[in-house]
Amino acid sequence: MTQPPAPAACPCGRPLPYENCCGRWHAGPERLRAPDAEALMRSRYSAFVLGLGDYLLETWHPRTRPASIEPHEPGLRWLGLDVRRHAQQDETHATVEFVARSKLGGRAHRLHETSRFVREDGRWFYVDGDLR
Template sequence: MNEINLCPCNSGKLYVDCCQPLHLNAQNALTAEQLMRSRYCAFVLHDADYLLRTWHPRTRPQTIEFEKNIVWTGLNINGRKQGRKKDQQGWVTFVAHYRVVDLEEPPQTGHLHETSFFSRDSAGHWYYEDGQIK
């Protein structure tokens, strides 16, 4: 497998077989974790439309601004609670790694450790509601 074609969500699958169908609105996430992975991938690809579309209307911002000097470098899922195909809500705990690129400074690395809350509507669509930074 060519690493360039691997999905940024670290699933080990090709992007075209993983998050791309969700990004193109060709399929819906089946679990909270699948939605979380696809949203991380959307941050990597700067896909604001997908992020807004999958953010619950109750908590969704008007716009999304991407940090120009942040490069997302990896995702680790640390745990899940509920969020399966038959559940109506779920939590996913993850660590998203990044690198800060500034031409005037040496590159720095960091991570975002969060537990995200997801809910599913009556039509079966999962939405990100909010998260708690660890």
């Protein structure tokens, strides 16, 4: 008897199937309702991996949101995410420090950022970040 395929792991690195992790913030009844800044940041990383530009724009605060997001260069591979720190300053402000690794054209890249998030009307938004 063959086993059904295992659910795809979430790109954000948590040991959960995508549907039970970032996928629920990307689509369905919980869409755009990440419960905290870290969950939103992880879902944004997964959205980068999966090419979900609309989700990235919808979760970017209107004050700092770009008009559009360029598609990634062909051949870009996301290799992993390491969340270093999640700090909640108060009920509506938080920061998340992370390192995202990728590879393009045989060269490895690291994005090390401390991102700022704000909660408005029950939703978390990415505001901006400082590269480290």
